[in-house]
Amino acid sequence: MPEYIYRAVDENGVLVKNRVQDKSKQNLIKKLKVNGLMPIDVTQVSFGKYKRPSIKRNSTNIDEIMQLANSAQVGKNKNARKFTTIEKINMTLSRTEKVTERDIVIFTQNLYLLKKAGFNNVHALSTIIQSTENLTLKGILEDILAGVEAGDYMYTTMEYYSDVFPYIYINLIKVGELSGSLEESLKQAVEYLDSSTELTKKLKKILIPNIVQFVVLVGILFFGSMYVVPIIQDIFTQVGTTDQLPEMTIAFSNFLRAIQENWLIPTLIVAAIIAGIVVYIRTPKGRYKWDYFKYRMPIFGKLIFAIDFSRLTKAMVLNLKNGMRIQEALEVSKNVVKNLVMLSIIETAINNIIVGDSWVDPFEKSGLAEPMITEMLKIGMQTDLPTMMEKLVEYMEIDIDQILDRIVKILPQILYSIVGVVIIFITIVVLVPCIQVYMGNFLFSAAGF
Numbered sequence: 465m466p467e468y469i470y471r472a473v474d475e476n477g478v479l480v481k482n483r484v485q486d487k488s489k490q491n492l493i494k495k496l497k498v499n500g501l502m503p504i505d506v507t508q509v510s511f512g513k514y515k516r517p518s519i520k521r522n523s524t525n526i527d528e529i530m531q532l533a534n535s536a537q538v539g540k541n542k543n544a545r546k547f548t549t550i551e552k553i554n555m556t557l558s559r560t561e562k563v564t565e566r567d568i569v570i571f572t573q574n575l576y577l578l579k580k581a582g583f584n585n586v587h588a589l590s591t592i593i594q595s596t597e598n599l600t601l602k603g604i605l606e607d608i609l610a611g612v613e614a615g616d617y618m619y620t621t622m623e624y625y626s627d628v629f630p631y632i633y634i635n636l637i638k639v640g641e642l643s644g645s646l647e648e649s650l651k652q653a654v655e656y657l658d659s660s661t662e663l664t665k666k667l668k669k670i671l672i673p674n675i676v677q678f679v680v681l682v683g684i685l686f687f688g689s690m691y692v693v694p695i696i697q698d699i700f701t702q703v704g705t706t707d708q709l710p711e712m713t714i715a716f717s718n719f720l721r722a723i724q725e726n727w728l729i730p731t732l733i734v735a736a737i738i739a740g741i742v743v744y745i746r747t748p749k750g751r752y753k754w755d756y757f758k759y760r761m762p763i764f765g766k767l768i769f770a771i772d773f774s775r776l777t778k779a780m781v782l783n784l785k786n787g788m789r790i791q792e793a794l795e796v797s798k799n800v801v802k803n804l805v806m807l808s809i810i811e812t813a814i815n816n817i818i819v820g821d822s823w824v825d826p827f828e829k830s831g832l833a834e835p836m837i838t839e840m841l842k843i844g845m846q847t848d849l850p851t852m853m854e855k856l857v858e859y860m861e862i863d864i865d866q867i868l869d870r871i872v873k874i875l876p877q878i879l880y881s882i883v884g885v886v887i888i889f890i891t892i893v894v895l896v897p898c899i900q901v902y903m904g905n906f907l908f909s910a911a912g913f
Contacts, residue, residue: 469483475500568630586613604625642796709896710896777853780793781854
């Protein structure tokens with residue numbers, strides 16, 4: 465059974481800390497609240513018989529701190545017990561490994577294969593737990609298994625681990641469990657993780673070399689303007705030449721000097737702007753506008769919308785095939801989308817169904833969906849919607865691949881253009897003065913020739 469360390473406060477404000485075993489995190493939280501304790505945090509620290517032998521090299525120190533934790537540490541106000549540095553280090557060491565994206569992919573692939581082989585959820589999870597090496601993931605899976613054995617869905621426990629399982633991933637599992645098509649949802653979850661990894665690798669392959677090159681060039685520009693150009697200016701002044709550095713060089717050098725002397729003001733201005741944007745985006749209106757910008761932004765906007773709409777369509781196909789009505793399918797399927805604009809379109813579509821209007825109209829009027837998409841949906845409404853939506857999924861996958869190909873072709877050109885502009889600026893601001901010094905023509909002017 466999973467073990468947890470919790471910190472909680474009672475009705476009198478007394479801090480209580482303990483280490484206990486329980487079948488799930490949420491079950492422990494419920495017990496604490498029933499006993500009049502308000503949980504501050506609940507951390508899973510070890511996983512009983514599945515603890516790896518390689519961790520035993522730290523077992524002595526960990527056991528010492530766990531003995532302290534096993535008896536509830538109670539303190540009132542300023543008299544509350546404070547942990548020493550060594551105890552804090554031991555507590556940190558007792559925390560388990562990080563769950564990587566690869567761990568999630570392997571778990572999902574194994575669960576998909578077992579479900580395909582006819583295993584029920586309890587049997588499949590029990591089998592996977594025995595072969596899982598990552599201690600943290602193993603403990604989480606035990607928690608999920610305990611929830612399933614208690615009659616809960618898998619996704620309800622996964623929601624407590626949103627820092628481990630991606631939002632879209634959890635909701636794909638949710639759609640599969642609610643629609644009775646968990647096997648297909650797991651297949652989609654594997655495809656989602658694979659496509660996300662592939663997309664990330666492609667973008668990194670394009671962006672990282674160009675960003676590094678851009679940073680290096682900007683560093684050369686700033687170094688040359690702040691240190692090299694003043695030295696050249698001093699040389700010109702000392703020899704008394706009438707030659708002048710390029711006006712752009714002098715202007716940029718003066719600009720950097722002004723920033724260096726008054727760095728606090730621009731720093732505060734930039735920080736205020738960033739803080740203002742972040743605060744605004746966290747408001748409902750700001751979040752909606754930010755999500756709308758994501759769909760309309762250059763280069764990546766169409767890709768983001770196509771991916772969200774493709775996820776929605778795949779989820780709806782699962783639900784429709786399992787006998788759900790369109791309204792119910794939309795209600796369940798909207799969980800796979802996080803963008804507020806898409807969610808608002810889906811809610812409008814559901815309201816249209818309630819009042820007897822077309823649910824396709826909101827997608828068409830949004831101006832975000834291509835005419836081909838809305839026409840296929842309209843034809844599906846008149847013929848066989850699940851079949852047509854399957855064809856729409858195929859079309860969306862092809863469209864996403866084409867958008868990705870265009871991005872892969874366009875993005876390097878844009879980055880090369882930006883780097884080219886920086887190189888030209890460096891040439892004018894830094895290299896031209898250096899060439900003037902190298903050629904030595906300023907010496908003739910200084911000598912009166």
